[in-house]
C-alpha cells in the first residue's frame with residue numbers, strides 16, 4: 105500500500121523542507137539529483153506525442169529537469185505564486201523577467217537604488233532595443249506618482265534597497281502602476297521569501313538571487329522568477345526555453361538543501377543583525393546606522409507594515425570617511441571583506457569602492473552612500489564574537505592616523 109501524499113496548504117516552514125518533493129521509486133529520503141541533460145523515450149510514438157504536447161514527458165534539461173522542477177514547486181508554494189522558473193543566476197532571472205516582457209517602444213519605471221547589474225540592464229542594455237526608462241527615488245511616493253502618470257509597461261524595484269536599506273511603499277506603488285497597465289516586478293532578495301510577501305502587496309512578479317540566503321552557505325549561483333501561471337507559460341517560459349539560462353540540476357539540489365534551514369538561518373541572522381545594529385548605533389565613531397527595524401530608520405513604520413523582521417543586513421556610516429572605513433575593514437579578524445551577502449559567514453563591504461564604484465560620486469550621493477558607509481551582511485557566528493570584531497574595527501576607525 106502506497107502512503108497518502110502530504111496534505112495541501114502546508115505552512116511555510118514545512119514547505120521549506122517538503123514542498124514540491126519528487127520522490128522516485130527508489131524511495132530515497134533526500135531529494136535525488138537528476139544530473140542529466142536529456143531523457144529517453146520508450147518509442148518513436150512517445151517522442152512524437154511529447155513534442156505534439158499530447159503526452160507529458162521530460163524532454164531536455166534546458167526546458168525542464170526533475171531536480172530543478174522540485175525546487176520550482178517548492179519556491180512557488182513558499183511564495184504563494186502560481187508558477188516559478190529557475191535560472192542560472194539572479195541576474196539571469198532579472199534579465200529574463202524584463203526581456204521576456206518588454207518590446208521596442210515600451211517604457212520602464214524603476215527605483216534608482218538597484219543592484220548594480222540591474223541598473224546596467226535598464227540604463228544601458230534596454231535603450232539599445234528602444235526601451236527607455238525613468239528612475240525615481242524609491243522612498244518618494246510623489247516621484248512614483250509623477251513617473252507613473254504616463255503609459256508604462258513595467259516597474260522594477262528593490263525593497264529594502266542595496267545598500268542603504270530604503271523601502272518602497274509597495275502597495276501604493278503597485279496601485280499606481282496597475283492604473284497605467286504596468287507589470288510590477290520586485291527584487292525581493294534582501295527580504296527573502298520569509299520576511300516579505302510582495303505578491304500579497306500588489307507585485308505581479310518576484311525575482312530572487314538564490315545565490316544569497318537560499319543557498320546561504322556561499323556555494324552556488326542561482327535565480328528564480330515567480331508569477332502567474334499565464335504570464336510564466338505565455339511570456340517567460342518561451343524566452344527561457346529558447347535563450348537557455350537554465351539552472352544546473354546540481355545547483356538546484358544544493359539550493360533545495362539550503363532551503364531546509366532557511367527559516368532557522370534567517371531568524372538567527374535577523375536577531376543578530378538587530379543586536380549589532382543597536383550596538384553600532386550607540387558607538388561615538390558611528391555617524392548613522394540604517395536598519396529597517398531600528399526606530400531611527402526614517403521609514404520604520406512602513407518597514408514594520410511590510411516586513412516581519414528587519415532583515416540580515418545592517419548599513420552604517422563611520423565618521424572619518426574612507427580612511428576610517430578602510431581602517432575599520434582592515435582591523436577585523438573574523439568578519440570577511442566580501443561583496444556577497446546572505447552567507448553563514450558575516451561579510452562586510454565598502455560600497456563606494458566596490459559594488460557602487462562604477463556609478464560615480466554624484467549617483468552615490470543621491471543614494472546616500474558616503475565614503476564612510478559600510479554594509480554588513482550578518483552571518484551565523486556567535487553574536488558576541490561578531491560584536492567583539494566590530495568593536496576592534498571601531499577602535500581602529502576612531503584612531504587618528
Ligand SMILES: *Cc1c(COP(=O)(O)O)cnc(C)c1O
Nearest residue numbers: 193194195219291293313315326
Ligand atoms: C545578488 C543580487 C542580484 C544578482 O544575483 P546573482 O545571483 O549574483 O546573479 C540581484 N539583485 C540583488 C538585490 C542581489 O543582491
